[in-house]
Amino acid sequence: MTAARVGVVTFPGTLDDQDAARAVRLAGGEAVPLWHADHDLKGVDAVFLPGGFSYGDYLRCGAISRFAPLMDELIPAARAGLPVLGTCNGFQILCEAHLLPGALTRNASLHYVCRDQRVAVESASTAWTGDFTVGQEIVLPVKHGEGRYVASEETLDALEANGQIVFRYAGGNPNGAMRDIAGISNEAGNVVGLMPHPEHAVEDLVGAPSTDGRGFFTSILSKLVNA
Template identity: 60%
Template sequence: MSVRIGVITFPGSLDDRDAQRAVRIAGAEPVALWHGSHDLEGVDALVLPGGFSYGDYLRSGAIAALSPIMAEVRAAAEKGMPVLGICNGFQMLVEAHLLPGGLIRNDHQHFVRRDQRLTVENNDTAWTNTFAKNQEIVIPLKNGEGGYIAADETLDRLEGEGLVAFRYAGVNPNGSLRDIAGITNDRGNVVGLMPHPEHATEAGFGPDTRAAMRSGVDGLGFFESAIAAVARIAA
């Protein structure tokens, strides 16, 4: 079957084209969607890409989370459609209450850009099933408001129920509580993270590895996982 993954563009999105390219490299068909639409065009999965969406000056993702298409995203997620929020997209997912917690200014008050080591804490989601549990991957990170926060009760629940999808390894780049880099919902179909997997899907353009400069393609696993998850749903 041909898997169609929608990538939603919001005013200010920067990485929507990169996400579309990542979808194509993984073997699915990218479908460009507009934030002002109510039509998901029959896609099988959704990506909310990174960038600096309109209204971020109030609170990152707060206004974009009210875009018309987010009503459709919420309904689709509740029915089990795989949804991935990357960086600004993660901020939208927490603002839309599809994921718990929030994202605040980095604790050092500076924008950070680095190739970041992550540990895969949960490999039983729609976006992580091609990884091994506890596998270490390297994914580019770039954010100014990437500090993940939540109440202690929420953090304990995330930990206890295995809903931490990714944890920062080696260094915590933004002060996220408990080194949390990404989380999932109870059902495992909605995942949000601050690092950018779409920037690590093509040799020559990814992070440096021991094998060669810019050869890292760990991000490809996210999109391959979604394709596998859609195939299982269809079966």
């Protein structure tokens, strides 16, 4: 059986693309490099937007990357059902592209945060969370200065009602995110964004204190193989 192909996008300033590609391979998938200036998704089955500081976070985090040529292909593909995961800067890009509602702003402390963070799973019905269970707590690294999720009360209520809040911070909110939101999905559940980094928690050697990030990659590969 041919391995599922997951595209990993690199923008100028992306830091975690190689980590993301390695996580895909460790889960049994084929990682396909995608360059921000390309106009071709190369027929991938899913896309990962990794973290970093695309374009130096100038203007706003993700605001320039949102207009990359590759995004002209990715945005309609995501709206048509292509599974897309964005972590940290990738989450910011998804919000700037209006594939996810709300925005990520400066941490409430105005300080950069880098630590292992407990996160509660709120939804196991997305394309990227099928191997988790609702209520499960996992540990993932966070490393950001602008990770505070904000949205209007109307939007927050809609996210709650539709089951689109996928992760909440547990054991302390690292950035002041409204309603402790660590990650959300679109209504269809194929697009997910979160501030923590699952790609940094997939190997026993360097994933301590957990390898809980593996579940994101096994989830999407299982879904693609069984589709």
